[in-house]
Amino acid sequence: MLRFIVRRLLQLIPILLGLSVLLFAWLRALPGGPAQAALGERATPEAIARYNELFGLDEPLIVQYLRFLGRAIRLDFGTSARTGRAVTTEFLERMPGTIELTLFAMIFAIGVGIPLGYLAARRHGSWLDSTSVIGSLLGVAIPVFFLAYLLRLGFAVELGWLPGSGRQDVRMDATRITNFYVLDGLLTREWDAAWDAVLHLILPAIALGTIPLAIIVRITRASVLDVVNEDYVRTANAKGLATSTVRRRHIIKNALLPVSTTIGLQTGLLLSGAVLTESVFAFGGVGSALYDALFARDFAILQGFILMLAIVYVLVNLLVDISYGLLDPRVRVR
Amino acid sequence: MGDVKRRRIDELAARAGQVPEGEGGVSLTRSAFRRLRRDPVAIIGAVIVVTFLVVALFAPWLAPRDPLAQTLLSQIRPGLIPGSQEGFPLGVDNLGRDLLSRLIYGSRQSLMIGVVSTVLGVAAGMALGIIAGAFGGWVDTVVMRFVDILLSIPGLLMAISISVLLGQNQYALMIAIAVTQVPIFARLLRGSMLVQRGSDYALAARALGIRKRRIVFGHVLPNSLSPVIVQATLSLATAIIEAAALSFLGLGDPDLARPEWGAMLANAQAFLSVRPELAVYPALCIIVVALGFTLLGESLREALDPKFRR
Numbered sequence: 200m201l202r203f204i205v206r207r208l209l210q211l212i213p214i215l216l217g218l219s220v221l222l223f224a225w226l227r228a229l230p231g232g233p234a235q236a237a238l239g240e241r242a243t244p245e246a247i248a249r250y251n252e253l254f255g256l257d258e259p260l261i262v263q264y265l266r267f268l269g270r271a272i273r274l275d276f277g278t279s280a281r282t283g284r285a286v287t288t289e290f291l292e293r294m295p296g297t298i299e300l301t302l303f304a305m306i307f308a309i310g311v312g313i314p315l316g317y318l319a320a321r322r323h324g325s326w327l328d329s330t331s332v333i334g335s336l337l338g339v340a341i342p343v344f345f346l347a348y349l350l351r352l353g354f355a356v357e358l359g360w361l362p363g364s365g366r367q368d369v370r371m372d373a374t375r376i377t378n379f380y381v382l383d384g385l386l387t388r389e390w391d392a393a394w395d396a397v398l399h400l401i402l403p404a405i406a407l408g409t410i411p412l413a414i415i416v417r418i419t420r421a422s423v424l425d426v427v428n429e430d431y432v433r434t435a436n437a438k439g440l441a442t443s444t445v446r447r448r449h450i451i452k453n454a455l456l457p458v459s460t461t462i463g464l465q466t467g468l469l470l471s472g473a474v475l476t477e478s479v480f481a482f483g484g485v486g487s488a489l490y491d492a493l494f495a496r497d498f499a500i501l502q503g504f505i506l507m508l509a510i511v512y513v514l515v516n517l518l519v520d521i522s523y524g525l526l527d528p529r530v531r532v533r
Numbered sequence: 534m535g536d537v538k539r540r541r542i543d544e545l546a547a548r549a550g551q552v553p554e555g556e557g558g559v560s561l562t563r564s565a566f567r568r569l570r571r572d573p574v575a576i577i578g579a580v581i582v583v584t585f586l587v588v589a590l591f592a593p594w595l596a597p598r599d600p601l602a603q604t605l606l607s608q609i610r611p612g613l614i615p616g617s618q619e620g621f622p623l624g625v626d627n628l629g630r631d632l633l634s635r636l637i638y639g640s641r642q643s644l645m646i647g648v649v650s651t652v653l654g655v656a657a658g659m660a661l662g663i664i665a666g667a668f669g670g671w672v673d674t675v676v677m678r679f680v681d682i683l684l685s686i687p688g689l690l691m692a693i694s695i696s697v698l699l700g701q702n703q704y705a706l707m708i709a710i711a712v713t714q715v716p717i718f719a720r721l722l723r724g725s726m727l728v729q730r731g732s733d734y735a736l737a738a739r740a741l742g743i744r745k746r747r748i749v750f751g752h753v754l755p756n757s758l759s760p761v762i763v764q765a766t767l768s769l770a771t772a773i774i775e776a777a778a779l780s781f782l783g784l785g786d787p788d789l790a791r792p793e794w795g796a797m798l799a800n801a802q803a804f805l806s807v808r809p810e811l812a813v814y815p816a817l818c819i820i821v822v823a824l825g826f827t828l829l830g831e832s833l834r835e836a837l838d839p840k841f842r843r
Contacts, residue, residue: 217682225694340770340823342777345798345816352805464538471687475778493693494783501697505690513685516538 203524207517214513222506223267227260229498238280276503281495286503289488295378296366296484300477301469303400304408309462312412316419316458317451323424331416338413347406347479354402362399364481371395407476411465418461422454429453456527463519471512538684539720546724546760565759565836575832581825585818589640596634600792603628626797626811627804635792636814642786642793643819646707647773647826653711654772655765658718665719666726666757667749677723683716692775696784703786706779710772721764725757732756759837766830770823777819794818 229235234250235242242250251257270276276286319331355363367373367380373392376383381400384393426432427450435445477486485504492500569575588595598604604625623632665676683691692709699705729735730753738748777795779785785796794815801811 213678214682214685217678218685221682221686225698228698336824336827337820340774340820340827342774342781342795342798342816342819344778344781344802345812348802348805348812352809356806460541468687471690474689474693475781478782489693490782493697496697501694505686505694508690509686512687516685 200524204521207520211513211517215510218506218509218513219268219271220264222502223264226267226498226502235498271506274507276506277499279492279497279500281492281497281500286499287507289500290485290504290507292378293483293485293488296380296482297470297473297477297486299379299381299396300400300403300407300473300482300484301466303404304469304473305411305462305466307404307408308411308415308465312415313419313455313458316416317423317454319416320420320423320427328420331420335413335416338409338416341409343406343410344475344479346409347403347476350402350406351479361402362395363402366399366483367392367396368399403473403476403480403482406479407469407473411462411469414461414465415458419454419458422457423450426450426454459526460519460523463515463522467512467515467519470515471508539681542717542720543724545764546721546728546757565833568836569832572832572836574828575836578825578828578830578832581821582829585640585644585822585825588637589644592637592641596631596637597622598631598634600630600634600638601790603630623814624808624810626801632811632814635797636794636818639792639794639797639815640818640822642703642791643773643776643795643822646703646710646776646793646795647769647822650707650710650772650776651714651765651768653707654714654768655718655761657711658715659722659761661715661719662722662726663749663754666723666730666753673723676719680716680719683712684720688713689775689778692779693782693784696779701784701787703788703791706776706784706786709779709784710775713775714768714772717764717768718761721760722757725760726753729753729756763830763834763837766826766833770826770830773819773826774823 234247238246238250274287278285279289282289315331319325319328322328351363354361362368371392373380373384373389373396374387376386380396381393384390384396432445432449435449436442473482473484473486474489475486476482477484478490481487485508488500489504491497492504623636626632626635661676661680665673665680691713695709695712696705699708726749735748735753738752743751773795776785776793777798780793780795781799781802785799786793797815798812798819801808801815804811
């Protein structure tokens with residue numbers, strides 16, 4: 200098992216190097232090049248020339264790349280042209296919000312998706328089955344930002360049941376420790392602050408969780424249908440095991456294997472870019488920062504955030520691989 | 534990394550390639566087509582897709598008005614956009630343009646973005662996949678490492694980066710969406726070709742002394758295509774939804790002379806509380822078309838996948 204993990208970790212190196220080359224090339228290819236990217240669109244030619252000299256942008260590409268790599272390894276992506284703050288600081292401040300949102304979205308998707316998929320499969324052909332199949336097809340077809348707008352309009356603007364923007368009421372004088380607002384509220388025993396943060400998470404989490412929900416329902420259903428017809432389930436039934444035992448030990452345990460992979464992959468996707476949902480709810484996580492940077496053409500933020508998010512994505516996928524190796528011994532051999 | 538993601542694509546590739554038992558006499562294409570015709574899901578999907586294609590093709594004849602002409606301007610005030618009335622079945626948008634005509638013309642642009650970006654993505658992905666699958670060895674390693682790097686970037690982030698790089702026009706939009714699809718198709722086709730290369734008929738062809746190029750292009754490649762066709766159909770849905778997302782992010786086609794559902798939907802968000810229909814109709818179009826392609830793709834998969842042939 201240890202060898203398996205070490206091998207996976209080693210495989211990360213070429214991927215990360217490749218990513219850095221792509222991002223370096225991307226920044227070089229931008230109209231105006233890195234100088235303009237760092238100084239903003241209205242930089243004067245003199246300022247650009249000075250910047251180029253200062254940062255050695257007149258040197259050979261390979262030297263420049265190595266320097267870029269050196270800074271990237273230290274997670275130094277310069278400062279935002281808009282706010283003047285370090286890109287990494289900005290990222291670390293906002294990531295907890297995105298993590299919280301992802302967590303809530305996945306709890307929603309898993310909590311609803313697995314039971315629904317299981318029931319749909321066990322009542323194959325029933326109305327519940329066909330509804331969940333149609334629902335899961337629709338869930339993937341709806342543009343996320345439109346769904347987010349509908350939820351916001353319905354439950355926040357019209358009905359006023361839930362807050363429709365931000366991560367916490369601005370009037371809330373909450374203590375910050377970790378920047379995970381819910382966790383902070385629990386740690387400091389400011390229950391109202393924690394509860395307010397939870398309320399702010401509900402609508403964005405539902406919007407963000409819809410696609411994973413649709414996919415989880417589909418995979419669970421298909422996987423349970425597959426497993427139910429396996430020989431070992433028939434054997435277990437034939438040797439007189441209680442139905443609940445067969446269900447728990449033989450069907451669910453095996454059927455959840457592909458589902459767990461899906462959950463992992465989806466978590467990685469959500470963590471790395473809830474750009475659409477976050478911007479509709481002005482959530483203040485990494486996604487809405489990317490959205491703002493996109494409109495302001497703040498390239499330092501774009502570059503740094505994209506690289507760091509890609510790394511997050513890669514790492515989550517690595518975790519999925521490793522957990523898959525733990526869950527399914529057959530994988531480790533290869 | 535992305536091992537699970539890679540394995541999943543490879544699984545799709547391997548499954549669709551097997552020759553079904555007891556059906557040796559009928560060609561894969563013909564038996565698949567026969568199954569498709571009897572599948573209600575496939576028929577619903579096909580009807581949806583064909584309907585929208587017809588609307589897109591005959592838009593100038595079907596649209597009741599000019600999609601760009603501004604009318605009813607006297608009725609438009611802040612907080613009021615006129616709804617359905619005589620001559621304007623769905624009302625007008627915030628600039629007084631007939632909504633129904635814009636939806637009809639919009640189908641052209643939206644479907645074209647979907648089709649062109651998918652064709653580009655499939656072509657580039659297949660080229661990489663063929664190179665990797667046909668040569669094997671170190672070529673395969675190099676190409677697939679590159680593909681893995683592309684796979685390690687989340688799709689939307691990649692599309693955003695490319696759009697920012699290429700600027701704001703409809704071609705940039707198509708290319709950005711296409712690039713996100715390239716690694717999937719490359720990996721899929723390569724996996725499928727690897728399975729086919731190890732099959733008995735490929736061995737027989739080699740034993741007969743047929744040249745490698747002919748084996749690859751005449752036998753292995755045609756037999757490896759079915760998972761690609763399935764994935765391409767599904768990708769049409771994704772491409773149209775992704776185009777809407779990029780429009781929403783301000784990276785869409787800035788040319789106002791070309792109505793497009795994604796841009797219409799993104800624009801309408803500002804008037805959602807005044808007239809939600811402005812957003813609802815383009816969204817419905819996107820959802821229904823995406824659903825059509827998805828239904829068609831899923832039933833194609835079932836028709837082509839021997840695992841489902843019972």
